[in-house]
Amino acid sequence: MAPNALLPTLPLRPLGGLTALLLALLAAPHAEARSLAQIKASGVLRVATTGDMPPFSLVSGGRYSGFEPELIEALASSLGVRVVYETVRGDQFTRLLQEDQVDAAIGAQAITSTRENKVDFTSPTVCAGVSVASMNPSLQKHTDLAGKTIAVSAGSVMQAYVQKLPFEKKVNVYPTVNDVVYAVISRSADATFAYRVMEPAFKKMLPKANLSFGPELWSVPIGIMVRQEDDSTRLALNAGLARFMQSGGYAALSLKHFGRDMRCTS
Numbered sequence: 274m275a276p277n278a279l280l281p282t283l284p285l286r287p288l289g290g291l292t293a294l295l296l297a298l299l300a301a302p303h304a305e306a307r308s309l310a311q312i313k314a315s316g317v318l319r320v321a322t323t324g325d326m327p328p329f330s331l332v333s334g335g336r337y338s339g340f341e342p343e344l345i346e347a348l349a350s351s352l353g354v355r356v357v358y359e360t361v362r363g364d365q366f367t368r369l370l371q372e373d374q375v376d377a378a379i380g381a382q383a384i385t386s387t388r389e390n391k392v393d394f395t396s397p398t399v400c401a402g403v404s405v406a407s408m409n410p411s412l413q414k415h416t417d418l419a420g421k422t423i424a425v426s427a428g429s430v431m432q433a434y435v436q437k438l439p440f441e442k443k444v445n446v447y448p449t450v451n452d453v454v455y456a457v458i459s460r461s462a463d464a465t466f467a468y469r470v471m472e473p474a475f476k477k478m479l480p481k482a483n484l485s486f487g488p489e490l491w492s493v494p495i496g497i498m499v500r501q502e503d504d505s506t507r508l509a510l511n512a513g514l515a516r517f518m519q520s521g522g523y524a525a526l527s528l529k530h531f532g533r534d535m536r537c538t539s
Contacts, residue, residue, distance in 0.1 A: 306373055309352075309505035317357050318349045321369050323380040324360045325450040327474035328530040329399075329495075330379055332360055340530040341379040344398060345497060347522065348513040362448055364428025367391050370500040377506070378498040381468060383430040385493075393503070394496035395510045399527075400537035402489025403431075406472075407464035408457060413487040415466075418442055424453045424462035430493065431466040458482045470531050494537050 312318055322341070324332030330339040337358050349356045359375060366378040370392055381401070384394045405412050412418060419440040425432040427446050435444050445462050447453045454475065456462040472486040499507045517523050518536060527535045 306370075306500040306503040307376060307506075308503075309509050312376060312506060313353060316354050318345070318352070318354045318377065319359065319375040320345055320356050321359050321361050321366055321375040321378040321380075323363045323450065324358075326381045327471060327478065329381040329468075329471075331474075332358070340526060341381070341398070341497075343526055343530075344514075344517070344523075345377065345379055347517060347526075348510055351513045351516070352509060362428070363426060363450075366428075366498055370498065373500070376499070376503070377510070381495055382498050383493040384496045385430055385433075387433065388430075388498075391501070393499050393501045393507055395499065395507055396514055397494035397496050397537045398514065399495045399531075399535040400492050401468040401470055401495055401535065402492045403466050404469040404472075404489055405464050405487040406457060406467040407485055407487075408460060408483060409463065410485040412464050412485075414490060416440075418464055421463035422461075424456040424465045426450050426453050435466065454479075454484075458484065470535070473532075 307315075322330050322332070322337065324330055324337065326339070328339050330337065330341040332338075342356070342358075346356050359369070361369065363380050363382075366375075366380070366382070367388075369375045370378060381399075382388075382394070384397060388394075405414060405417065412421070415438060418438070420442065422443040422445060423435050424445050424447060425435050427448055429450075432444075432446060435442070445456065447456060453462075453465050457465050458479065467486065469486055469489045472484075475482075475484055497510060499510070514523075523536065524534050527533065
């Protein structure tokens with residue numbers, strides 16, 4: 274008799290949801306971040322951007338412009354590679370980095386401890402002040418928004434901040450910054466929070482909107498987002514950024530897009 278002949282035949286049962294999920298995760302290949310050497314060998318730095326944050330970054334007709342595209346293209350050039358962009362929503366940045374679909378992400382991304390639990394950042398490229406933006410000039414600070422409807426973009430640092438405000442309000446979350454701006458202009462929302470340096474760009478793009486920006490309430494450091502395991506690329510970008518700042522190229526680029534030097538001073 275065969276050794277297994279006395280063993281009972283067990284009925285096959287479908288895998289439970291949790292078991293199936295665990296097996297799928299174990300079977301899936303781990304997407305490792307490309308090293309700097311691999312990026313150089315490919316000749317391409319893959320960059321995700323929202324393309325809707327002037328003057329930080331803007332895409333129009335397939336052309337990418339603004340402070341951040343010009344900055345990252347200068348840094349890429351110093352590494353001997355060119356930039357290839359992918360336009361996505363800001364709340365997709367972390368996933369794309371973790372899945373190694375992009376090497377970096379730009380879009381006025383504030384450096385926060387919460388974000389640094391999932392991704393890394395370069396040294397700050399800008400320190401920018403945040404203001405209330407509204408069609409009602411009397412809305413000047415966050416306490417003026419009690420009982421109001423506040424528009425924010427999904428996954429933004431503004432969304433996290435607004436949801437923690439200690440008073441009654443309604444928070445409407447939109448897919449993109451463009452959606453947020455048009456919600457405020459159409460008065461579907463009373464206000465949003467935005468970087469103060471964005472005011473001239475939006476007034477130029479929407480001259481009849483009369484969008485009002487209040488005073489700067491606080492300042493946040495902004496950087497280039499990279500994957501946590503990608504130390505070689507982060508360090509190379511930091512080194513290139515330091516050289517760019519020392520050369521005078523940064524001051525000229527910042528003056529071009531912001532009207533002043535926007536580097537962090539502390």
